[in-house]
Amino acid sequence: MQAFLNDPMAMILLTGALVATSGALLGTFLVLQRQSMLSDAISHSIVFGIVVVWLLTHAQSGPLQIAGAALTGVLTVFLTEMVARTRRVKRDAAIGLVFPALFAAGVLLLNLYARDIHIDSHTVLLGEIGFVWLDTMPLAGLEIPQAVVWMTVATLVNLGFVLACYKELKLASFDWQLAAALGLAPTLMFYLLLGLTSVTAVAAFDAVGAVLFIAFVIVPPATAYLLTDRLSLMLLLAVLVGVASTLCGYPLAVRLDVSIGGTMASMTGVFLVLAFVLSPRYGVLGHWLNRRVKYSG
């Protein structure tokens, strides 16, 4: 067991697969609710939360950081909704106003009070999955990489959330009004979903960086959306596409000697383009062939 845990390649792939799984589970609902760009907003503005928690407690990771991130994520969404609700600003502009402001505030705080610590905005935005196996913690008599521990927890929590609230999430994604009328609390679900997205983003930023995490949240679910009409199948396919991207990305990155996280995230794009062209029902090629058959027949 310890030999497995000491193997860099196994740990990198395991971390990547966990990031992909946890991202796809939440991303499926974000994509269906047309809120994908909120994951982008959150993953930038958690820089603010990370810096504030660090300034207050000097904790660089752990439960306090995760709670801080969840709060910042919810704050981002709340502020965005507040600005949009004044009806003076369209919703997309509201998103684009709130998160850069929080990001800028975070970078400035970092600039002023924490010039020489490890959490520079670089690490937050880019991360490097190649080093996850170096940073271990003892657990149950084994030395386990911290990223693996935190990502496992995040994945289990997300999976638990999706399983426990499947009905609520499903209805909130397809018929918000009906969900509200039936008392299934779609707004609460919305904030829980985005709170968990922030938590997962902060757990993932060590591994792949906040921006690359967005790729795992948005792209595999979008790919799955092109392949199926069933929600349960879409979740499964999104997870599979995400994990496949990490598995394909790793050897490619090693061969080219480039960023592993970056290559894994780039691979999600390849799968999206493949689905866009080749998907049996919603692909461009299928449409084109159908039309030819229709007109010639």
Place this chain on the structure above:
Amino acid sequence: MLELLGNHTVQTVTLGAVLLGMVSGLLGSFAVLRQQSLLGDTLAHAALPGVCIGFLIAGTRHLGWIMAGALVTAVIAALFVQVVTRYSRIKMDAGLGAALSVSFAVGVVLLTYIQGHASASQGGLDSFLFGQAAATRPSDLWFMGGVTLAAMALVALMWKQLKLVTFDPLFAGSIGLRVGVLETLLTAMIALAVVVGLQMVGVVLMTAMVIAPPVAARQWVSRLEHMVFLAMLMGVISGVVGVLLSAGVAHLATGPVVVLVASALVALSLLLAPGRGVLWSWLKLWREQRSIGQRQMLVTLHKLAEHHEDPYYPVERSMLDSFYGVATSHILRRLQARGFVVPASHMRQEGPHWALTDAGHNEARQELERMDWNQAEV
């Protein structure tokens, strides 16, 4: 703070900020009005691989190549979003997000490739990620100035067409304008603005530079030409104030300060702009609520007096409180100040009472007439 302007670096950076504010305010106005605010975000992230490709082609940090590369990949990403959202069931938000994250990932891959392979130093490529205003060189200013002038000339020449495509693309198409071409042109120009701003404020904060000045400007005016002009002014103000603030205080990065100044301008405009300001509508709502409370009170007292056939019938305040379900003393005191009610004494052991004056009866009768009129209209 003004003596800072004597400093050569500060001069260069300030001039750069002025140009950036102008070009992003100008082109951002169209993006915000066409509800494509987050396109700027996607374009800014998608510029990163282009920056790297430009660097790989030129072999050094040559601004022209880097900007050309950035422009090309940004436009490719925008076209990708357009194609994917038009020809599949993927919606705008997922299209933007996918283009943003995947192209950024490709950029990260190329960045690490350059770090590991390129023989020349990759000095200054990081500055495109996070922005490094102090690295602006006087030679960069010529380039930025050229882009700004070109954008202004283009907008001036195509003013009517751009205006129509922004507000009514269907009509624009029906009178024979090439809507697709114009939209692509606008997108390309926004990409150009984003690319110009990258090295000053960086990828993430460039998003705000395209959105914040136009949104702030929109609150004050409602004609496109005024909005574009004001957005440019707001962009210049945030740029100059941000640069001077960050130059005056040690260790402050310029980009974030510029963005925070722009965000503060938005907040002020949203709250205070005449007509649209949120503060004014709150004030109006509060005044209306107050006046409705007073009018209701007058009518209640009037009807009670009529019912008891005593024009000066004293009504106990606690009864009014329980009738309205809220404390009414502040309403009564305001009516007293207007001369419509007077405190009245009834029996010694009871609480305060109030009675209508003659003026109060007149006002209540007018109010009732208005209510009749309103009902008649319905």
